[in-house]
Amino acid sequence: MSLSATAATRAAHARNRFARRALALGPLLFFSLLASGLGLLVLRASRPTPANELAETVTADVLILTLLQIGTTLTIALPLALAAGYTLTGASRRGLSPWLTGVLHAGAALPSVAVISLALTYVFAGRTIEGSCCVFFDPVPATPLILALVNLPQLVVLSAMVFALTPPASRGTCEALGLSPWRTFRTVVLPAARARLVTAVLLALARTVGAALPVAFLGALWFGDGNPSLAFGLFGEMLRGAEGARHALWIVAITSFLTLLASVLRARWERKA
Amino acid sequence: MNRPTARNEDAPPLLDRTARVGEVLVLLGPTGAGKARLLSRIAASDASAENVVQDNLGPRPRVGRVGPEGLALPGSIYDNVALALRALPKAPLDLVDRVETALRQAALWDEVSNRLDEPAAQLSFGQRQRLSLARALALEPRVLLLEDATNGCDLVTSQRVESSLRELSERCIVVFATADPLRARRLGDRVAFVHGDEILECSATEDFFTRPENSRTAEFLGGPRGVR
Numbered sequence: 001m002s003l004s005a006t007a008a009t010r011a012a013h014a015r016n017r018f019a020r021r022a023l024a025l026g027p028l029l030f031f032s033l034l035a036s037g038l039g040l041l042v043l044r045a046s047r048p049t050p051a052n053e054l055a056e057t058v059t060a061d062v063l064i065l066t067l068l069q070i071g072t073t074l075t076i077a078l079p080l081a082l083a084a085g086y087t088l089t090g091a092s093r094r095g096l097s098p099w100l101t102g103v104l105h106a107g108a109a110l111p112s113v114a115v116i117s118l119a120l121t122y123v124f125a126g127r128t129i130e131g132s133c134c135v136f137f138d139p140v141p142a143t144p145l146i147l148a149l150v151n152l153p154q155l156v157v158l159s160a161m162v163f164a165l166t167p168p169a170s171r172g173t174c175e176a177l178g179l180s181p182w183r184t185f186r187t188v189v190l191p192a193a194r195a196r197l198v199t200a201v202l203l204a205l206a207r208t209v210g211a212a213l214p215v216a217f218l219g220a221l222w223f224g225d226g227n228p229s230l231a232f233g234l235f236g237e238m239l240r241g242a243e244g245a246r247h248a249l250w251i252v253a254i255t256s257f258l259t260l261l262a263s264v265l266r267a268r269w270e271r272k273a
Numbered sequence: 274m275n276r277p278t279a280r281n282e283d284a285p286p287l288l289d290r291t292a293r294v295g296e297v298l299v300l301l302g303p304t305g306a307g308k309a310r311l312l313s314r315i316a317a318s319d320a321s322a323e324n325v326v327q328d329n330l331g332p333r334p335r336v337g338r339v340g341p342e343g344l345a346l347p348g349s350i351y352d353n354v355a356l357a358l359r360a361l362p363k364a365p366l367d368l369v370d371r372v373e374t375a376l377r378q379a380a381l382w383d384e385v386s387n388r389l390d391e392p393a394a395q396l397s398f399g400q401r402q403r404l405s406l407a408r409a410l411a412l413e414p415r416v417l418l419l420e421d422a423t424n425g426c427d428l429v430t431s432q433r434v435e436s437s438l439r440e441l442s443e444r445c446i447v448v449f450a451t452a453d454p455l456r457a458r459r460l461g462d463r464v465a466f467v468h469g470d471e472i473l474e475c476s477a478t479e480d481f482f483t484r485p486e487n488s489r490t491a492e493f494l495g496g497p498r499g500v501r
Contacts, residue, residue, distance in 0.1 A: 012389035
């Protein structure tokens with residue numbers, strides 16, 4: 001038996017190393033885009049605000065801000081959800097306390113109630129603290145914060161369910177190989193679950209946005225407040241009876257793009273899992 | 274590559290009187306006799322902080338275990354075998370050599386050498402069983418516990434794996450659990466009969482099949498259609 005690795009193994013090793021490095025570029029790209037979006041947000045804040053923001057929104061602005069809001073929501077909620085899911089499935093050998101698990105399940109089961117309470121608090125608090133310099137009451141950063149907060153219980157519960165689907169034999173095998181629980185999670189449980197996780201994220205986001213938007217629209221209607229995301233742009237145009245459907249078209253385009261991206265990722269990861 | 278060799282003292286507590294380096298010990302018994310449970314007990318009895326291998330690869334479990342489920346972990350074929358090596362405190366410099374050697378020892382190399390990047394899940398059941406074996410062998414365990422680890426392979430492939438296991442038994446303690454007396458006779462240097470999670474009888478293969486001492490063993494092997 002030859003003990004020197006053949007060219008095939010060396011090539012596989014090199015490709016494997018390249019693939020792992022390329023994979024690390026994904027989060028880097030995501031956070032770069034997020035940082036760019038935040039930079040644009042700061043630039044936008046330095047400009048004089050139009051009197052009626054709903055009427056004056058610029059498509060490029062609302063596009064960036066919408067993607068920024070989705071990105072920020074996921075950046076806040078997803079790592080927390082993964083950490084909690086990891087703990088809930090017993091991978092960490094600790095588990096969350098029963099009362100916290102109960103709160104998470106309740107939060108996941110009653111998103112509309114939570115959204116309404118949070119959104120009304122936000123709307124009224126934002127109005128009563130006139131001229132407040134607190135950034136959390138600015139409609140732009142407040143929206144992803146609320147979405148993330150409401151999204152979190154659903155994401156936690158769904159990710160825990162997804163992680164629990166990993167065959168126990170996989171964990172047993174990793175334990176027998178001497179892998180730590182964290183390494184088992186990172187190299188086996190997460191890659192096996194990520195295709196299902198995409199579905200979980202889409203479902204959780206859809207449910208949260210679906211529950212949050214009516215309340216937020218209500219706030220915008222009452223206060224004429226400006227939250228220059230696509231949905232508000234569309235809402236503003238509908239209020240004005242505008243003929244142009246550019247915001248609606250952008251929403252369709254973005255939703256289609258994100259769904260397509262999710263489908264491609266899901267299919268690719270399912271094949272690899 | 275430095276190839277460490279196990280000693281008889283490396284045998285887990287439950288096997289210290291039955292397993293030896295240089296021999297393949299087969300645990301034979303009917304379905305439901307408790308062979309898997311016994312293997313789990315053997316692995317658990319060895320799972321303590323002191324029972325780790327300390328050599329140039331770094332600390333790692335002394336016992337490698339391969340189940341019958343033919344489990345492919347996420348990632349490519351190469352990833353599956355390299356997984357445990359990468360998790361060592363210091364990944365070995367000859368990782369590529371070790372992956373290839375493990376695949377050769379598991380009699381899988383010829384079938385996957387040109388598609389190491391493909392997802393392991395695409396392998397057949399028999400190939401996945403051998404991949405599990407390669408994964409365990411990559412860590413060069415001192416004790417190798419196998420539970421019907423070739424039942425998805427055809428006879429020729431099984432014999433190649435068994436031949437490889439016999440080679441491995443020269444430097445590690447190999448314990449193979451099966452319900453198939455023919456496989457036990459073909460593979461084992463010593464055979465132990467398992468019933469109720471316990472070893473009832475253990476002897477050299479020829480003695481075991483020709484002169485069983487325990488009545489349950491005789492009953493399991495016996496009858497006009499038996500293997501004796």
